[in-house]
Amino acid sequence: MMKVVWQGVFPAVTTKFTDDDKLDLKMFETNIQAQLAAGVNGIILGGTLGEAGSLMVDEKDELVSATVAMVSGKVPVIMNVAEQTTKAAISAVEKAQKNGASGLMLLPPMRYKADDHETVTFYKTIAKSTDLPIMVYNNPVDYKIEVTLDMFEQLAECDNIQSVKESTRDISNITRMINRFGGRFKVLTGVDTLGLESLFMGADGWVAGLVCAFPRETVAIYKLQKAGRHEEALKIYRWFLPLLELDITSKLVQNIKLAEVATGIGSENVRAPRLNLSGAERKHVLQVIETGIKNRPELPDYLNL
Template identity: 70%
Template sequence: MSIKWEGVMPAVTTKFTENDELDLKTFKVNIQAQLDAGVHGIVLGGTLGEASTLTDSEKRTLTRETVAFVKGKVPVLINIAEQSTKEAIHCAKKAEEDGAQGLMLLPPMRYKACDNETVAYFKAIANSTSLPIMIYNNPVDYKIEVTLDMFDELLEACPNIEAVKESTRDITNITRIKNRFGDRLKILTGVDTIALESLIMGADGWVAGLVCAFPKETCAIYELQKAGRIKEAIEINRWFLPLLELDINPKLVQNIKLAEVATGIGTENVRAPRLPLHGEERKHVLKVIEDGLKNRPTLPEYKNL
């Protein structure tokens, strides 16, 4: 089983009904929009997917339903964000049983593991599964950094650790990773606001957030820069930036779900303790979305460049 670690991989939102159950109908409307736009993979159960609020049964349902719906067109990955090594290994086993083609791994949750503990955690999970793995490196939000020396140890011990979701916010880290590991460790940028810059500096792909509401624009930026049409990619990115900034916010889930409503491929329903936006905060986000839609660019034909 292998994954081509490149292109746009949406970290999709989880859709809920008014009764706080999985809304698979709306979820599949969004997934179809992603496929139509030309995405290269689907990432389930990340931060944007409200992973911490999902039951084990719901995660398994999302995985099975997505795998069945996508029908092999793109790989389906499931995020693992657990408090114990034992439970993370259990989740990896279930993901494989449910047909996932890959895993995204976060460091241990709640406990701030040291470097040695973090490496041991990742090794134990990787050695328990045949699935290819992308390590999610986000020290800003999760307080644990996976350093290059740690990756050195992981890559030597675990052939199925193949990629990193690079979210340190330090674009120069892309060059450091490339200089150290070449193509052994594929890089997918994980921060929407610096995604284009990261791709130009050598990132192989983009695990994206606002793609959930604007799949075509996101894929256009990726394909244009890949084809060397940087000026056109920059023009779209300049329009996109105020929307992309909705992703680097504690309420990114509510923000992006509001954007999905505006583009007709989602609902606003979130799971408590999250609540829908209200007051001035809601007005601000709606204004950003409204301005974006008002000035939405006409995209060039970006497929098959």
């Protein structure tokens, strides 16, 4: 098991499917190798972008063990856990660990809108069930439960709750976390359209979406910003923003998979009930992608910064 350092760029990768709706591990590996070559710091499986809600349990198992083999110790593999019950979450954590995951991204309970006390208890119970490091996924916009600063105060008792994927959309929350907890929790931004802004405010990393199609550009922005080359980072980010906006809609999976096709590192297949984009919607997304690729910036030698 690799040690997880919660900083840098962590792609929330898409799950690839064949035309007959099986896991497409060949195309998946093509994408993973592109991520590694671009210099990402970890791989996150089974998030929203990974179509976790549509995956069977045995597929999740296969995905974790296959990814661990693909990265062969270069970066940690993080499994997202999004379950309705504490019992199911503990079971998912056990399986992830058995299959070689080095860390977890953990959502609050799904479906049931737990109150603050229930949510804290949920996180603590799962943290106590494992020695894997945990990143709290704080996304009240999509999942209706906010993990507040007072709740983080209680979660600080669990040593293996180490970081937060900050997706509240409130950019000030990064400063609040740092002011209150110093470096106790690593803060990673989880919203593509606030990526660079969050890094400027002191975020340690970026759990990214469009990185799936544009790994080099995403890592370049991160590395340039951390090296104090703000103007260069900003220039690439301004080019990137129309593409990043494809991440903040309910069709983000379809959008990003189309972008992966355009950059040669993915396929369009999604799993029902999702359907491929069609008509005017598809035309618009392809136009955004085409414009982005046409104006793709020259990148400096960011890996050696």
